[in-house]
Amino acid sequence: MEYTLITGATGYLGKAFACECLKRKQNLYLTGRSEDSLTLLREELLSLYPARDIQIFPCDLSDEKSRAALYSDAENYKFSRLINVAGADIQKAFYLYDEQKLTFQIRANFEGAVSMCNFCLKHRAEALRIINISSICGEYAMPYFAIYSATKGALTNFSLALAREWRGKGVFVTAILPGAIHTRPDVEEYIKTQGIWGRIAAKTPEYVAMKSLNASDKGIRKKVIGAANKLVYYGSALVPGAIKTALISKKWSSTQKDAF
Numbered sequence: 624m625e626y627t628l629i630t631g632a633t634g635y636l637g638k639a640f641a642c643e644c645l646k647r648k649q650n651l652y653l654t655g656r657s658e659d660s661l662t663l664l665r666e667e668l669l670s671l672y673p674a675r676d677i678q679i680f681p682c683d684l685s686d687e688k689s690r691a692a693l694y695s696d697a698e699n700y701k702f703s704r705l706i707n708v709a710g711a712d713i714q715k716a717f718y719l720y721d722e723q724k725l726t727f728q729i730r731a732n733f734e735g736a737v738s739m740c741n742f743c744l745k746h747r748a749e750a751l752r753i754i755n756i757s758s759i760c761g762e763y764a765m766p767y768f769a770i771y772s773a774t775k776g777a778l779t780n781f782s783l784a785l786a787r788e789w790r791g792k793g794v795f796v797t798a799i800l801p802g803a804i805h806t807r808p809d810v811e812e813y814i815k816t817q818g819i820w821g822r823i824a825a826k827t828p829e830y831v832a833m834k835s836l837n838a839s840d841k842g843i844r845k846k847v848i849g850a851a852n853k854l855v856y857y858g859s860a861l862v863p864g865a866i867k868t869a870l871i872s873k874k875w876s877s878t879q880k881d882a883f
């Protein structure tokens with residue numbers, strides 16, 4: 624049997640991916656940090672899709688020992704899909720970080736995702752499709768969101784490089800660049816502050832999951848989700864970098880987020 628491995632399955636977007644993959648008749652190997660949340664999620668998903676096999680294993684992706692435990696549990700499975708959803712969107716001025724927060728966010732957003740890619744490549748089914756959930760934020764230097772935007776940018780570039788390394792060899796890599804997604808209450812509050820733009824640009828987790836899987840199936844390497852976000856993405860390419868950074872700095876200096 625082949626499996627789809629989903630990180631961050633206990634989050635809003637991860638769960639939407641799990642449901643969409645089950646609709647597409649895939650068996651799942653789900654991970655998140657909390658064993659209790661994973662167990663509840665598994666029960667809920669199995670009640671909806673009893674014919675599928677769903678495995679769970681708790682893992683802190685920012686900890687290499689925890690990752691090693693997952694790799695040991697999963698070593699006899701074959702993976703036809705990996706969806707790296709887990710991420711931490713801590714948002715604050717860089718000097719407010721302590722060492723622990725800094726390493727946590729960098730490892731969860733980049734090191735963990737890259738390590739999962741390496742594992743799944745070594746335990747792949749005949750073909751492997753990788754989806755890395757990056758962000759449109761990764762396209763910009765973002766003051767007050769510097770670690771998030773830098774790690775998401777790194778994940779996008781890594782995905783594009785990996786896609787090329789495996790071109791024509793049965794491995795397809797897609798970087799997904801969503802804008803805001805209707806998820807946690809603090810994210811919903813942020814979307815509300817964006818007024819009409821927030822209402823137009825923000826997408827549901829179900830929409831993002833469906834579009835991402837479609838893009839992956841078509842072999843698309845980089846996909847911006849939503850027409851409004853595409854407009855920003857292509858339109859902002861015409862604006863000089865220093866101006867973009869100054870505008871972002873003004874807009875983001877008043878927001879702080881730390882749900883982790």
Ligand SMILES: NC(=O)c1ccc[n+]([C@@H]2O[C@H](COP(=O)([O-])OP(=O)(O)OC[C@H]3O[C@@H](n4cnc5c(N)ncnc54)[C@H](OP(=O)(O)O)[C@@H]3O)[C@@H](O)[C@H]2O)c1
Nearest residue numbers: 631633634635636656657683684685709710731803804806
């Ligand atoms: N929401 C948005 O507006 C938005 C926009 C663009 C991109 N994204 C990206 O989409 C992804 C999912 O976001 P979401 O809104 O669904 O967030 P969420 O509901 O907060 O879920 C985050 C998920 O990541 C997991 N996670 C965090 N740190 C981890 C770690 N060290 N080890 C293992 N798992 C860890 C969490 O697991 P626990 O259950 O253990 O906490 C949770 O399952 C993230 O990569 C985010 O950057 C989100």
